[in-house]
Amino acid sequence: MTTFPxxxxxxxxxxxxxxxxxxxxxxxxxxxPLLDDAFAWLRWVDDTFSPAKEDSQIGRLNRGQTIRQIPELIEVLHRCDELSEATGGWFEARINGVIDPSGYIKGWALERLSRALSNAGAGDHRLTAGDDIRVRGSAAPGKRWRIGVRDPRTDVVRKVVFANDLGIATSGGAPVVNPRTGKVQESLNSVTVIGPDLGLADAYATAVYAMGPVLARRFAADLAESGPYQTLIIGRDGQEVATPGFAEYSGAEARLVG
Structure with a gap:
């Protein structure tokens, strides 16, 4: 097979x-230099937004200390507020007075990096961070990227997605808190959301996972009807359902019902 350099x-x-x-x-x-800049950006994002780092801007904000007026920080906090409203509060970056944008920031960082690489002339790329993936362009001449969507609990590939320009975000590998109860949600195995913006897909996957099975299906169906974001839900019993548009990328036969 012909490959790209x-x-x-x-x-x-x-x-x-x-x-x-x-x-x-x-x-x-x-x-x-492109790779050097890419990882320098990702390290800056971690140093700025990680709530676990005391001197990060989020860490300082949570302790009531002064912070730098960084445009990206304002952008992220504003977008998290918008996503909280759009999901009925199921995506929530502020729980019990603590700010943690982790359900959005990784996808946001990769999305920004993907755009920067394209602007620099590197339009064919795949970015992977944990269970978040951003692909753009081609994997080889005339070939779409082939992405295995894995169950984060078992590492089994549940679907294969083919795409030239797509964000794929999966929740379930790390604990997700139900913002209504403050407890870790454990009633689903995983939720994968695909769409044009990985930051939004990341936040939607987090929100849908936090909802639990019944609300998750309903919200996923509404999300698919109103826009380009499609969802795959895997229950604790291993059964999977997907919104109809997921099949356009994977050829899957599963459909969201109920």
């Missing part, structure tokens, strides 16, 4: 393996 790198960032795979034909002297 390019380069790839993986590093530990945000407490997880993160990989940047560029397939666009560019000179080596251009590819290395």
């Amino acid at each position: 390019g380069t790839a790198r993986a590093e530990m960032v945000m407490g997880m393996p993160v990989s940047v795979d560029i397939r666009t034909m560019l000179p080596a002297r251009e590819l290395k």
Whole structure:
């Protein structure tokens, strides 16, 4: 099979393996700086937004200390408020007075990076951070990217998605808190949301997982009817249901019912 030239790198960032795979034909002297800048950006995001880091802007905000007026910080907090409203409060970055944008920030960071790489001429790439994936362009000449959607609890591939431009976010690998009760939601195995913006897909996946089975199906169906975001829900019994548009990318026969 004909393949694209390019380069790839993986590093530990945000407490997880993160990989940047560029397939666009560019000179080596251009590819290395692109990768250097990519991981520098991701480390900056972690240093700025991680609630676990005392000197991060989120950490300082949570302790009532002064923070720098960083445009990205204002953007993220504003978007989290919008997503809370859009999901009826099921996506919530402020719980018990503590700000934690983790359900949005990873997808947001990869989405911003994907756009930056495209603007720099590296339009064929795959970005992976944990269970969040952003693909753009082609994996090889004339070939869409092939992405296995894994159950984060068993690592089994449940669906295969083919796409040239898509964000894929899965919730369930890390604890998700039900914002209504403050307790960890455990009634679903995983929720995967696909769509054009990985940050939004990440937040929607977090919200749908937090809802539990009944509300999750209803919200996923409404989300699919109103826009381009499609959802795959895997229950604790291993059964899966998907909104109809998911099949356009995977050929899956599952449908969301009820």
